Amino acid sequence: MGIVDSPNGRRHKKKGRRQSKRIGFHLDMTPMVDVAFLLLTFFMLTTTFSKSNTMEINIPPEKTEVRVAENNVLTLRIADDAMAYYSLGENAPRKIPLYDTRRMALSGELRQLLREQTKSNEKLVIVVKISEKAKYRHLVDVIDELNLMKIDRFSLDDYTEQDALEIKRAI
Amino acid sequence: MSRIKAKRVGFRIDMTPMVDVAFLLLTFFMLTTKFRPPEVVKIDLPSSHSQLKLPESDVLTVTVSRDNTFFMGVSSQQSREKIFNAVVKSKLQAAGFSAGAITDSLKQFKLAENFRVESGELDKFVVMARFANQKLRPVIRADADAGFDAVNQVIKVYKKANMLTFNLITVLEKEVR
Secondary structure (H helix, E strand, O other): OOOOOOOOOOOOOOOOOOOOOOOOOOOOOHHHHHHHHHHHHHHHHHOOOOOOEEEEEEOOOOOOOOOOOHHHEEEEEEOOOOEEEEEEOOOOOEEEEOEOOOOOOEOHHHHHHHHHHHHHOOOOEEEEEEOOOOEHHHHHHHHHHHHHOOOOOEEEEOOOHHHHHHHHHOO | OOOOOOOOOOOOOOOHHHHHHHHHHHHHHHHHOOOOOOOOOOOOOOEEOOOEEOOOOOEEEEEEOOOOOEEEEEOOHHHHHHHHHHHHHHHHHHOOOOHHHHHHHHHHHHHOOOEEEOHHHHHHHHHHHHHHOOOOEEEEEEOOOOEHHHHHHHHHHHHHOOOOEEEEEEEEOOOOO
16 A cells, blocks of 8 residues: 655754744555555445336226227236236137246237237226236236236126136136 | 666655545545344245336335335335334323333334334225325335235335325346346
């Protein structure tokens, strides 16, 4: 480490009893600078400018009803077995895997389906219903996918017993 | 040929500017560093591609752990005090705590980043937090393997408290599609 001097680095000798005004006294600042650098490296290495990433969701207020024509509704039910069941309107649901087997990403089938459906029908509203027994991960993955595809016409709805019955007649 | 270079013995360099800069950086890092509080539970966040950042102040966080227990945290200390006075104080008084003990637990409560909430009481706490600060931004910080029923309960509580826009905390997914 370097030696830090004050500008006039020469020590003056005391003259007699009266202490002369100390001009340019010498102080070895090496230890202080060493400690300062030590602290600096510590803080630089431990600091991570972390701010969490978030995903914004809007939910409709409790007592509003939006009426959408039946054939404009795509219901996507996600059961606890990580399977997605989609149905257009009142049609019988069809089963497709939610995840790809190789990668931990949504299956290409499901993505293609969502892309095609939204392209063919601009008024399409996607209702996502997730089973209580499913994992939170499924919700995040589905919403993330919809966000990536820039689909904003979707909403979350409760998964009722009727939905559980509905997926039983899945093809 | 050129002159033979004299061996430079004991040369000096003025290190003052470097030390100045070092101290400047040191003070900057020391003042900006906020040590991460010890986590009550380990949360394995789900990944997404969302790049939206979490606001710094006025955040109401409900944490859902892997085993579906709830923790709540409010970022400002005033809100924490209000929540304490509204909900926790009466409970402690009913349990027969002395005034001194209550003040002590208030101090502790104000410093706690997160506190555990029973699932039945979550709505009460969230509504009180909402009363304490109208600008609160509700946030859900749930483990990827937490059950959807627990998360759905939080969403319903937010809905009931008329907080209709909320954020889910995720980590950025590395994989590029």
